[in-house]
Amino acid sequence: MLTLQELGLEPGFVLHSQMTPCERFALSGLLERLKPTVALEIGTYKGGSLQFLARNSEAVISLDIDPGIPTRLAGKFPNVEFRSGDSHQLLSDLVREMNEQKRPLGFVLVDGDHSTEGVKQDIEQLLNLQPQREIVILLHDSFNPACREGMRRANWASCPFVHQVDLDFIPGIYHYEAHDTAAPRTMWGGFACALLAPEKRIAPLIVQESQQPLYEAVKSVSTHVRQNLWGRLRRGIETLLRQ
Helix, strand or coil, rough: CCCCCHHCCCCCCCCCCCHHHHHHHHHHHHHHHHCCEEEEEEECCCCCCCHHHHHHCCEEEECCCCCCCCHCCCCCCCHHHHHEHHHHHHHHHHHHHHHHHCCEEEEECCCCCCCCCHHHHHHHHHCCCCCCCEEEEEEEECHHHHHHHHHHCCCCHHHHCEEEEEEEECCCCCEECCCEECCCCCCECCCCEECCCCCCCCCCCCEEEEHHHHHHHCCCCCCCCHHHHHHHHHHHHHHHCCC
């Protein structure tokens, strides 16, 4: 008999994933529909999401700062090319390579650096892509305030090939108690989604936050509120000391 946890997994997908069942269903469904020739993953961790990308893509490039990942996942994904290092440095070369070779990148999963500036940098590197076909960019943990702020601050409009962005494509979750690597009363998960196309957009770009009221309601009871207050207080003190 299947368990509820197993309902969110396809047969043979045994590697640990930090995604919720609805996120796994969304990721699997998108990839089955898109069947990308080339997919890119930023943030490999234990290979949980890479299982979906490798099964549904002809070729995958997986970036992670941990140099031990290619060894730990050796032999599991013959169609995956692992590149180790800081994504903020690797992405610049990779995007240039994609553009020069006109590789038909069709899907990107962003799930690496979870700091505000880190998320922003990864996005803005990707915005230098010159799409050969439609590209779906899925960004995990859009419900986390630090990640979401990076997504908000990214200069999406600077890329004429971006046609749609929604920070709440799939809403996230609230961990009242500690779970996996999540601390108690923190917000994680959720997918933002952006669509790029070879044709340039002709209308102004609107970055949607379709579940913003839900996000604000949950944030008001989370630990992120105190973190934000302390951050503003610290910056205020530092400003006064410099005067």
